[in-house]
Amino acid sequence: MINLLERYAERHARAADVVTAVALCVCTLFGAQISTSESSPPNALxxxxxxxxxxxxxxxCRSRPRATLAVTATAAAVLTALGYLPSPLLLAPVMTALYWLAALTDSRTTALYGSATMAVLVATSLAAAPLGDDFILRTVGTVLWLLLPVSLGGSSRFRRAYLESVKARAVHAERTREEEARLRVTEERMRIARELHDAIAHHMAVAHAQAGTAAHLADTHPEQTRGILTDLVGTTxxxxxxxRATVGVLRQTADPDTDPLEPTPGLDRLPALVAGCESAGLSVTVSxxxxxxxxxxxxxxxxxRIIQEALTNATKHASDHAARVRLRYEGARLLITVTNDGTANGGAAPPVPGGGYGLMGMLERAHSVGGDLRAGLRPEGGFEVAATLPFQPRTPAKAPTDPPPDAPAGPRHEETR
Incomplete structure (x- = not known):
């Protein structure tokens, strides 16, 4: 019932205030009739x-709580100075004003105005009847009755502040969940795009090189041409x-990691990767x-994927048609370096219209498992990709900050070659 009244009062504040004012007027009229042997209110209207x-x-009281308290306290002080007994009924308007002051303002303002009101009312009441039998009623009683609405108003303010904080936290949590969902969608799109780029770009680059080599040797070395074309079929x-495996992930309703369409590639497939590059004319040495x-x-x-992308770049740009892959297991880290001794156009990476995402993808992959990667031109010529990966993935915040050994002096990230 109380909750229903509170909700009604919040929705119809003006009507609730009018009803409260009428009720207070009736209470004060009854309060003016209460007296003791020491109180002698005037017989006047x-x-x-x-x-x-x-x-x-x-x-x-809702819009101007301070002014309301000043008016009601002044009226109560005049009545007590005239000899009226400061009963709860007579003090009802002051108590209501104190409640709204405590509910709508801060604790310091409430304490300042509340203490001043109590002091004025007690002083005027004692001036009318200083040493009567109702001394305790005029002093302690007045203070206790005025403290009651102050405490209730303070509790209402704290409860309202608590509800507002709960609502703010709920809104923040909802917004955070939405942002996290958008972030996960973006990360998934980036992962799929990276997989497509790493897989398809490598195979297409190798296939392009194989087709070019076969066309060049078709007339003079038919047997070798047939072997290259057989490798081209395997590459495509x-x-x-x-x-199909990457796009198939988009069609799965369950977690794609729980039922992969084919084994995830790893270093055990490095010989097949090297063989495909060699059939395209790139000599690869693995140590x-x-x-x-x-x-x-x-x-x-x-x-x-890092080795695959580095060999793809070497297949397209290495002028010496040779690349070296070195794997070094050191402590709890795997150090990977892929180098070639020369590039086209006099040692500079050829421009790619619109740029590319090969080196960016390698860098993102290394950081995703808590590793690091550097790629750039070598001082003695050629290009080098150097990566440091932990045996077990960890967050980027815990990743080592030291650069990989033998890392090129170039920037951490350059335009894709």
Whole structure:
């Protein structure tokens, strides 16, 4: 019932204030009739107008709580100075004004105005009857009755502030969930785009090189041409399989990691990757230092994709048609370097219309598992990609900040070659 009344009062504030003012006027009229042997209120009608004015002032308690308290306190002080007993009924307008002051303002303002009101009312009441039997009623009683609305108003203010904070936290949580959902969608789109680029771009580059080599040797070396064309069929088939696997993820309703369409590529497929590059005319040398350690699936895939993208760039741009891949297992890290001794156009990477995302994708992959990557031109000529990957993935915040050994002196990220 109380909650219903509160909701009605919030929706119809003006009607609630009018009803409150009328009720207070009735209360004060009854309060003016209460007296003791020491209290001697005047036998006149004009104090009734003070009661009416005091009750009517409550209509402005929501918009002007300080002014309302000043009017009601002045009216109560005049009545107590005339000898009226400061009963709860007579003090009802002041108590209502104190409640709204405590509910709508801060604690410091409430304490200042509340203490001043109590002091004025007690002083005027004692001036009318200083040493009567109702001394305690005029002093302690007045203070206690005025403290009651102050405490209730303060509780209402704290409750309203708590509800507002809860609502603000709920809005913030909802906004955070929406932002997190958008971030996850963006990350998933980036992951799929990276997979498509790494898989398809490599196979298409190798296929393009194989087709060019076959066309060049078709007349003079038919047997070698047939072998290259056979490799070209395998390259395009691998491209189609990886394209189907990546696009198939978009059609799955369950978690794509729970039921992959084909095994995730890793360093165990490095020989097939090297063979495909060699059939395209790129001579690849692979060396391993240290004892090979098992890698987590995410790190294994990242290592494979970095080598794949680096060899793709070497296939397209290395003027010496040779590349070296070095894997070094050191401590809890795998150090990967892919180098070539020369590039086209006198050692500068050829411009790519519109730019590209190869090096950016490698850098993002390395950071996603807590590793690091550097790529750039070598001082002695050629190009080098150097990556440091942990055996087990970790957050980028915990990733080592030291650059990989033998890293090129170029920038961390350059335009895709």
């Amino acid at each position: 004009w104090p009734a107008w003070i009661l009416v004015v005091s009750s009517a002032a409550v209509l402005a 088939s691998s491209a189609l399989l990886e394209l 391993t230092e240290g004892e090979a350690q098992p890698l987590s699936p995410g790190v294994d895939l990242t290592a494979y």
